[in-house]
Amino acid sequence: MAMHSTTPGDLPVEARMPLNIAGRKVRNMLFKDLCETGDALIVTGYSGLDQLIQLINQRGEDKGLLRLLLGSEPSQSRQQGYLLKQQNFDAEVRSYWLARGISVRLSAQLIRCAELIRGGYVQVRYPAGRHRVHAKMYCTEGAVTLGSSNFTDPGLNYQDEANARFHVGEKARVREVWTVAEHFWASGVDANAELVALLEQLLKFVDWDEALARACAELLEGEWAASYLRSLEAYQGVSLWPSQKKGIGQALYLLETVGGVLVADATGSGKTRMGAHLLRAVHDRNWSSARSHKGSMLLVCPPLVAPSWERERANCGFSMEVASHGLLSHLDKKQTDTALAVQLASAQTLAVDEAHILPAINKNNERC
Numbered sequence: 001m002a003m004h005s006t007t008p009g010d011l012p013v014e015a016r017m018p019l020n021i022a023g024r025k026v027r028n029m030l031f032k033d034l035c036e037t038g039d040a041l042i043v044t045g046y047s048g049l050d051q052l053i054q055l056i057n058q059r060g061e062d063k064g065l066l067r068l069l070l071g072s073e074p075s076q077s078r079q080q081g082y083l084l085k086q087q088n089f090d091a092e093v094r095s096y097w098l099a100r101g102i103s104v105r106l107s108a109q110l111i112r113c114a115e116l117i118r119g120g121y122v123q124v125r126y127p128a129g130r131h132r133v134h135a136k137m138y139c140t141e142g143a144v145t146l147g148s149s150n151f152t153d154p155g156l157n158y159q160d161e162a163n164a165r166f167h168v169g170e171k172a173r174v175r176e177v178w179t180v181a182e183h184f185w186a187s188g189v190d191a192n193a194e195l196v197a198l199l200e201q202l203l204k205f206v207d208w209d210e211a212l213a214r215a216c217a218e219l220l221e222g223e224w225a226a227s228y229l230r231s232l233e234a235y236q237g238v239s240l241w242p243s244q245k246k247g248i249g250q251a252l253y254l255l256e257t258v259g260g261v262l263v264a265d266a267t268g269s270g271k272t273r274m275g276a277h278l279l280r281a282v283h284d285r286n287w288s289s290a291r292s293h294k295g296s297m298l299l300v301c302p303p304l305v306a307p308s309w310e311r312e313r314a315n316c317g318f319s320m321e322v323a324s325h326g327l328l329s330h331l332d333k334k335q336t337d338t339a340l341a342v343q344l345a346s347a348q349t350l351a352v353d354e355a356h357i358l359p360a361i362n363k364n365n366e367r368c
Contacts, residue, residue, distance in 0.1 A: 046071070299313075299353065300351070
């Protein structure tokens with residue numbers, strides 16, 4: 001057998017094999033399929049409950065019936081065993097999620113999820129008796145996907161996985177996958193009431209001061225942005241310091257709520273790398289939220305650090321114009337047709353390195 005090296009460009013297209021590699025995410029293809037109008041059936045482990053809550057909310061009442069078979073997970077304790085049985089649903093699934101907890105950001109979605117289950121838009125089952133299901137199958141009316149990806153943050157976003165996807169035109173394969181998934185579903189036991197009870201228990205009512213403290217802690221620690229940063233790090237192979245991760249999470253929140261942020265960390269704290277990752281996150285947000293002026297980003301920085309910004313930008317894999325501080329000091333407000341003037345006027349996102357020197361530029365040049 002001949003051996004040869006491969007590049008990401010040699011891999012099968014995303015529509016054939018959803019992978020977490022070279023900017024691709026399994027999540028993108030699965031959520032696209034599962035949010036199309038039509039009934040859907042998912043067979044996956046119960047550790048993906050937080051991701052399933054988000055999917056249930058995106059589908060809502062209008063997409064069709066969503067059925068979930070929550071299969072078993074490898075247990076960390078031999079005493080708990082690997083089996084998901086009717087009498088230990090609470091002992092295994094509840095203990096897992098009550099110990100792990102749900103992000104406060106999902107509180108409203110969690111309430112909505114329980115309502116959709118009660119309303120019959122979502123049906124939930126789990127394996128009966130001593131039967132164990134470890135399959136990962138995602139069946140829709142337009143396509144089916146099966147492979148190694150559990151419906152978890154790692155499985156959907158950054159962990160190395162291998163999945164095969166078959167379009168509705170591949171009738172034999174699609175029918176076979178649906179048949180197996182239906183077999184697992186038919187052998188399951190109804191768990192609607194148990195899951196609603198778990199969701200309500202996860203939605204613990206607390207005093208306002210505890211709720212505020214939890215929200216502040218999640219914001220200040222930047223944990224709410226952790227999943228995105230992990231996926232970006234996995235793609236780039238670049239590690240971020242904990243302080244950089246926290247800073248990016250806080251900065252994203254301020255950009256979303258007030259429209260701007262000033263990063264004033266000490267010299268040597270890695271502001272350039274953190275800033276590049278932050279700008280990549282803003283770039284992705286602009287594209288995913290269908291905002292105007294897509295991809296229009298401008299960085300103004302001292303000439304000496306421009307190469308460092310270009311290197312970090314390249315590592316993050318996005319497009320950004322870089323301009324020198326010196327050009328601003330010579331820019332006449334009547335000069336509206338220069339390249340820099342056009343960039344300043346049209347940029348959706350403007351970043352300024354060493355921003356403290358800008359008042360001096362403006363003071364020394366009244367035309368600026």
